[in-house]
Amino acid sequence: MTLPLTLELLSDISRMAIRNGATDAEVMGITASEFSVEVRLGEIEKVREANTQGIGLRVLHNGRQASCSTSEISSESIESLVTTAIEMARLTSVDEAALLPDSSEMASELPAVDQLAMTDPGIVDLSTAAKIELARTAEDAARSSDTRIVNSEGAACSTISSQTMLVSTAGFAGSYEGTTISLFTAPIARDGEQMQVGYWGDRRRNLSNLDSPVEIGKEAARRALRKLGARQVPTQSVPVVFEYGATEELLDSVFEVVSGSAIFRRASFLVGRLDEIVASTLLTVIDDGRRPGALGTRPFDSEGLPTRKTVIIDEGRLCNYLLNTYTARKLNLNSTGNAARGLTGSTSVGIGNLYLQPGTTPPAEIIRSVRNGFYVTEMIGFGFNPVTGDYSRGASGWWISEGELAYPVEEVTIAGNFSDMLRGIEVIGNDLQFRGRIAAPTIKIDRMMVSGK
Amino acid sequence: MVDPVQFFTTRFPVTLAQIETLLGIALSQGGDFADLYFEHNVINNLSLEEQIIKSAGRSTVQGVGVRVIAGERTGYAYCDTIEFASISKAAKTAAQIASRPCQTGPVAVEKSRLEHDLYRVEQVVGQQPLEERIILLQELDKSARRFDPRIREVQASLTDEYKIVLIATSNGTLCGDVQPLARMRALCIADDDGNLQSGVSGGGGRYGLDYFDNKRIHHYANEAARQAIVQLEAREAPAGSMEVVLGPGWPGILLHEAVGHGLEADFNRKGTSAFSGLIGQRVASELCTVVDEGTIPNRRGSLNIDDEGNQTGRTVLIENGILRGYLQDQLSARLTGTMPTGNGRRESYRHIPMPRMTNTYMLSGESDPQEIISSVRRGLYAVQFGGGQVDITNGKFVFSASEAYLIEDGQITAPVKGATLIGNGPQSLTRVTAVGNDLSLDEGVGTCGKDGQSVPVGVGMPTIKLSEMTVGGTQ
Structure with missing residues (x-):
């Protein structure tokens, strides 16, 4: 028999764990309603819909820990979840840092739901027909914007409405709800033999904040069209301007090297560098777990600590790593409320809303400041080594010649050392927009190796 | 040996007659085809770090996915609870994709026999005592540290899953499979007076615990440690276009990214792949023959049946340089009037199947690997890689060398x-100018991501030489 997933059930599970010999227990429950529709060339292609749920349990047994999860929620499966977790925890090693947070650190007063603007009933109530219409409109706008848009990978509209619950024997019980809606489309442009896809869309917690489907479609088409005629350039070392989307990817790499998980393992070139200047003094990077309406916002982290705003790099100076309880203990610091976990696996470190403080220069002016350089709009691949900072990724964009965007470029790589790249940031744009959990403006880095012909 | 039909019908409140009724419900709005995918998967993980066992865990993932196809449309719904009422609700939801309500009764299904038996496992990893599994990781840690005193940190993990699936289709087939999968991974960090470098190794497949014998464990440990130590001496990588020699085995990720994804039938049916419409044309030098083979015993990417219940097989993608075929799932095969190739795969019951690779490799050629290297005046010899990625539409792909x-x-x-x-x-x-006689398959660590779904895959390749490729170094 399936049991309803409630905070009471999670409390029962935590008590059952203690009764069975656990020193401490932390139980997370997630329920979600998911819907997605994909439309291609005007016709519905896929509709997917489900209500889903699951429970994740972490138990501690005298300094040893284990984590188990289940998507089946019945008395039998819960009993087996608890006994398996405790059995496993008896056999792992004593790890002095493996403790739940101190009860004094727990989120005691949670912000009001409206204050964080995490839910919109308008998303929950949106009809299937309306979602199909959004996807159709976005794709149509892309397809009708230029005769060179000859094909499409389609458009998708998805909604998720979820509830996250957490109970910890360190003295916490809480839950929050969240909604998201996303709308993406991917038109394909062709010119002669060359085909290029433009992928664009928006994802929001509130329906009224979602970009209009027509704007999304037009922007996607523009992104496909501007890649037509792209070519390789000769190998050379030049200044590189990153369009905001590409800067966001750089910021993702910043997270990798300031995450407590990498720091305590010494797997980051920023180990032991707190309070040092590690980047251009123009650079300020902040993680804000409570920005109203933002995708990474939530009232408490996966261990029940209040989320907060943490300045990571302040005018080039490394001020804070992002930490959960475990990594904080390993480093003799305090958690920054960045514990993250899914239902499965152990607790890791995750971002709230990570952003790069904008500067004052318009992006067009940044481009104009470059005599001969590369404007990167997209990157692919995984060529980043956080231990050494070696950075090498595939890139495409435009060549900048005498301050003008001269022609599109593809099939090249950009390479450098990430530490030098952070120090080499010369200008920061004024075009910061919060579109995802990571947000950044256009930036210019003094010099990187562009490898092509 | 677990019988999937018996497993699901005895463990959960669902009968064979109800499965037939559910298929009828799925087709009640006039769908052309429906299938039910029952899954029960237990995933274990164990990790060692700083010389202690830091975490152990187990996840149970189970549920049923219901798919209904009407023309080119797919309706999909799933439930986490395996019992008639929940599945029935999902079937009614998925059925809505069609719009010609009709009278349908139960759809009779008949159990079909599997043609393959590729991974009979006596000793399932996760069912062995945790103590035994812990010893393996401790052995790996010791072995890596013995390799060189500069190995300062070792992270080791053992992950295994035991997945039981049952697929019932409105074509009347009913078939199930038991799919074990195990992987061991080692990461070493070398520290030479503040110069930190890392190395990664690992392996596995559809094997039991006995696969991870001392010899293999030492091999993973030594490989990860060796790579980290080698990197201590590494210079800046070159930049620009040059001759590139790729070593055997895992560098076959080249094939996965450069041609594999682009030959998945969904992209080609829609004309969105750089390979669309190129069947019968030259896409490689005549030295190249590339196949996708889901039927190699015990390989990580192998399957007795794919996730739509179709027989897996061997598909020639490129033969002596000529593009021969695409990787088909049920939907693409039907819409293009071809046969499924057993490449319809999904991450779990929560996901819609799509064409995916299994084990993708290039056949051996005739060159001596040593002679291939000797033939290069100035170039790069790459033997280990991290991940790769491809833009299907313009065909540009990357893969990152780690050694x-x-x-x-x-x-x-x-x-x-x-x-x-x-x-x-x-x-x-087309720039392959030499193919070695030393085909080897990777050691069993690959995971492929597409459209948000991850599935285990294999790759393989002999040593090959490309006359020209862009290398993204800094010098």
Whole structure:
């Protein structure tokens, strides 16, 4: 028999764990309603819909820990979840840092739901027909914007409405709800033999904040069209301007090297560098777990600590790593409320809303400041080594010649050392927009190796 | 041996007659085809770090996915609870994709026999005592530290899953499979007076615990440690277009990115792949024959049946340089009037199947690998890689070397730092000027991501030489 997933059930599970010999227990429950529709060339292609749920349990047994999860929620499966977790925890090693947070650190007063603007009933109530219409409109706008848009990978509209619950024997019980809606489309442009896809869309917690489907479609088409005629350039070392989307990817790499998980393992070139200047003094990077309406916002982290705003790099100076309880203990610091976990696996470190403080220069002016350089709009691949900072990724964009965007470029790589790249940031744009959990403006880095012909 | 039909019908409140009724419900709005995918998967993980066992865990993932196809449309719904009422609700939801309500009764299904038996496992990893599994990781840690005193940190993990699936289709087939999967991974960090470098190794497949014997564990440990130590001496990688020699085995990720994804039938049916419409044309040098084979015993990417219940097999993608075929799932095969190739795969019951690779490799050629290296005046010899990625539409792909050396005047000289290699799918393999006689498959660590779904895959390749490829170093 399936049991309803409630905070009471999670409390029962935590008590059952203690009764069975656990020193401490932390139980997370997630329920979600998911819907997605994909439309291609005007016709519905896929509709997917489900209500889903699951429970994740972490138990501690005298300094040893284990984590188990289940998507089946019945008395039998819960009993087996608890006994398996405790059995496993008896056999792992004593790890002095493996403790739940101190009860004094727990989120005691949670912000009001409206204050964080995490839910919109308008998303929950949106009809299937309306979602199909959004996807159709976005794709149509892309397809009708230029005769060179000859094909499409389609458009998708998805909604998720979820509830996250957490109970910890360190003295916490809480839950929050969240909604998201996303709308993406991917038109394909062709010119002669060359085909290029433009992928664009928006994802929001509130329906009224979602970009209009027509704007999304037009922007996607523009992104496909501007890649037509792209070519390789000769190998050379030049200044590189990153369009905001590409800067966001750089910021993702910043997270990798300031995450407590990498720091305590010494797997980051920023180990032991707190309070040092590690980047251009123009650079300020902040993680804000409570920005109203933002995708990474939530009232408490996966261990029940209040989320907060943490300045990571302040005018080039490394001020804070992002930490959960475990990594904080390993480093003799305090958690920054960045514990993250899914239902499965152990607790890791995750971002709230990570952003790069904008500067004052318009992006067009940044481009104009470059005599001969590369404007990167997209990157692919995984060529980043956080231990050494070696950075090498595939890139495409435009060549900048005498301050003008001269022609599109593809099939090249950009390479450098990430530490030098952070120090080499010369200008920061004024075009910061919060579109995802990571947000950044256009930036210019003094010099990187562009490898092509 | 677990019988999937018996497993699901005895463990959960659902009968064979109800499965037939559910297929009828799925077709009640006039769908052309429906299937039910029952899954029960238990995933274990164990990790060692700082010389202690830091975490152990188990996840149970189970549920049923219901798919209904009407023309080119797919309706999909799933439930986490395996009992009639929940599945029935999902079936009614998925059925809505069609719009011609009709009278349908139960759809009779008949159990079909599996043609393959590729991974009979006596000793399932996760069912063995945790103590035994812990000893394996401790052995790996010791072995890596013995390799060199500069190995300062070792992370080791053992992950295994035991997945039981049952697929019932409105074509009347009913078939199930038991799919074990195990992987061991080692990461070493070397520290030479503040110069930190890392190395990664690992392996596995559809095996039981006995696969991870001492010899293999020492091999993973030594490989990860060796790579980290080699990197201590690495110089800056070169930049620009040059001759590239790829070593055997895992560098076959080239094929996965450069041609594999681009030959998945969904992209080609829609005309969105750089390979669309190129069947029968030259897309590689005549030295290249590339196949996708889901039926190699115990391989990580192998399956007795795919996730739509179709027989897996061997598909020739490129034969002596000529593009021969695509990787088909049920939907693409039906819409293009071809046969499924057993490549319809999904991450779990929560996901819609799509064409995916299994084990993708290039057949051996005739060259001696040593002679291939000797033939290069100035180039790169890359033997280990991290991940790769491809833009299906323009064909541009990357894969990142984690262990590579300079070749100077036919000799392998200095190790170089990690660098990304970039190329164009339909062009790259036309630049293959030598294929070695040393085909080897990777050790069993690959996971492929597409459209948000991850599935285990394998790759393989002999040593090959490309006359030209862009290397993304800094010098």
